[in-house]
Amino acid sequence: MNRLHSGNGKRLKTSLVILIGALSLGGCATTGEPQTTASKVDPNESINRDIFAFNDVVDDYVAKPISDSYKWVTPQFVQTGIFNFFNNLKNVNVVINDVLQGKFQQSAEDSGRFLVNSTIGLGGLVDVAKDVGLKQNDEDFDQTLAVWGVPQGSYIVLPLLGPTTVRGIPGAILDTAANPASYIGMPIQLVQMLNARANAQGSLDVVKEGALDPYVFIREGYLQTREHLATDGKSQATNDVDNDFADDAASPKSATDKKAATSTSSTDKANYALRLTAAEQSSNSFGGVTQSFDNTAKSFENASSKIDQLEKQKHSRKAK
Amino acid sequence: MVLKNVKLVAIFIGLLLGVSNVFAADAGTATAKHVVDKFQSELIVVMKNGKQLGYVGRYDKLRDSVTNSHDLNKIARIVVGKEWEKLSEEQQKKLVDVFSRLSIASYAHNFKEYGGEAFTIDSEEETTRGGVVVYAHLSIPNDKDVKFEYHLKENDKSWRIINIVANGVSDLALKRSEYTSILQREGFDTLIAKINEKIDNYSKL
Numbered sequence A: 001m002n003r004l005h006s007g008n009g010k011r012l013k014t015s016l017v018i019l020i021g022a023l024s025l026g027g028c029a030t031t032g033e034p035q036t037t038a039s040k041v042d043p044n045e046s047i048n049r050d051i052f053a054f055n056d057v058v059d060d061y062v063a064k065p066i067s068d069s070y071k072w073v074t075p076q077f078v079q080t081g082i083f084n085f086f087n088n089l090k091n092v093n094v095v096i097n098d099v100l101q102g103k104f105q106q107s108a109e110d111s112g113r114f115l116v117n118s119t120i121g122l123g124g125l126v127d128v129a130k131d132v133g134l135k136q137n138d139e140d141f142d143q144t145l146a147v148w149g150v151p152q153g154s155y156i157v158l159p160l161l162g163p164t165t166v167r168g169i170p171g172a173i174l175d176t177a178a179n180p181a182s183y184i185g186m187p188i189q190l191v192q193m194l195n196a197r198a199n200a201q202g203s204l205d206v207v208k209e210g211a212l213d214p215y216v217f218i219r220e221g222y223l224q225t226r227e228h229l230a231t232d233g234k235s236q237a238t239n240d241v242d243n244d245f246a247d248d249a250a251s252p253k254s255a256t257d258k259k260a261a262t263s264t265s266s267t268d269k270a271n272y273a274l275r276l277t278a279a280e281q282s283s284n285s286f287g288g289v290t291q292s293f294d295n296t297a298k299s300f301e302n303a304s305s306k307i308d309q310l311e312k313q314k315h316s317r318k319a320k
Numbered sequence B: 001m002v003l004k005n006v007k008l009v010a011i012f013i014g015l016l017l018g019v020s021n022v023f024a025a026d027a028g029t030a031t032a033k034h035v036v037d038k039f040q041s042e043l044i045v046v047m048k049n050g051k052q053l054g055y056v057g058r059y060d061k062l063r064d065s066v067t068n069s070h071d072l073n074k075i076a077r078i079v080v081g082k083e084w085e086k087l088s089e090e091q092q093k094k095l096v097d098v099f100s101r102l103s104i105a106s107y108a109h110n111f112k113e114y115g116g117e118a119f120t121i122d123s124e125e126e127t128t129r130g131g132v133v134v135y136a137h138l139s140i141p142n143d144k145d146v147k148f149e150y151h152l153k154e155n156d157k158s159w160r161i162i163n164i165v166a167n168g169v170s171d172l173a174l175k176r177s178e179y180t181s182i183l184q185r186e187g188f189d190t191l192i193a194k195i196n197e198k199i200d201n202y203s204k205l
Helices: A016-025 A045-073 A076-100 A104-119 A128-132 A141-147 A168-178 A186-199 A201-210 A214-230 A236-250 A253-262 A266-284 A289-319 B002-048 B050-069 B072-079 B089-110 B171-186 B188-204
Strands: A155-158 A162-165 B118-126 B132-139 B146-155 B158-166
Touching (some): A045 A155, A076 A141, A076 A168, A076 A186, A141 A168, A155 A214, A162 A168, A186 A201, A201 B188, A214 B171, B002 B146, B050 B089, B158 B171, B171 B188
Antiparallel strands (some): A155 A162, B132 B146, B146 B158
């Protein structure tokens, strides 16, 4: 819950990613019919879809009406102030996780950010640090666990709380425990939730307007954003691998299989191996959380060894 | 004398060829960036005139911008993954057509106003498979920058965008999950109906 952030979604709704701020609150209309599991990371898709649909109904009938009235009665500067206040408290978590991830310089900057805003920034109501040039970093316990090598595990939609992963649950518990806002007491926390929901409106609109399948849209957006944050944006190599994968998938099947079987290029071999393990995994998987936990770990290893290989090739090509 | 003239002509031709080679090389290396740059500045122009143009006006302006900078055929194919082979030729054509219209419509809908935003290209990098990634960012006044990665591939000697990654979220991967999921769960006709519904909504919003 503490991960809720920004998503001002202003005039320009270009960035699909701001929607992530809204994710904990579930999405929009969805069809609740049975399906075939399409994604390896989501072995419990049918249960998740049901919970997603439930969250959506709760959001439509409870959260959205309350949040709309809140937005209507609360001036924008008050909303911004409240957002800044809770965002500032979250910096305690950011600093702890900076240290746990060995980012010592960043931890010093983030401590400075927290101190400046807590004092000159009137207890955090005004984001003075931004004007000084200290940017807000985003670190949490889930990211720390990722840095420590804990695999993500399968995707889970929790009732009322929304999307997370197996690794995200202990992460969120630690986040809540470390955040001073958790100890303030109920009425103020309610304001935090309301404010977060109100800020998320722009992002939720993007999902409603743009998504063909809101459940899948939010799942992919959530997982990709978490990956991006955990790797501090250094996961572009995987994106590239993804593209290559997509290319293979798009070309005629017989041709790619032949190519993979006969080609001497190590990249193609790596591709083929990855595809084989992927096929194995999907045929073996029967939806157990622990099982998928192991599988994710394995596929992570596969992906990283593939990236290593690609990297090596690049180097050797450069050397030539 | 004649020989001298021939020599001069030869040198002249040589020079011409040399110059044109230089131009060709220049075009070859610079176009991926140019394609992105041109597309981004056309977007900004449309945003600045967004209100006067209206949805239809923006759609008309952006039709050429999007089709000339994106490889919509290829994107539509990748987006449905392995399901592409299972589609008939007619269905494939239909998919490319509605997908292209949806892409333009979503640009026309989302880039309707201008509030001081600016695109900046940061760098360019070749990928292992002969593609190019152009790194850029969008500055929004009073808000965080949005980082963009444009993935381009060469098609018929011109560079075309096949994927845009915004703050780490790959548009292609997102769409691929959505489209294949719908195709598997609900079939081709529902997919087309859903896309048409979105295009329709964009025009009304």
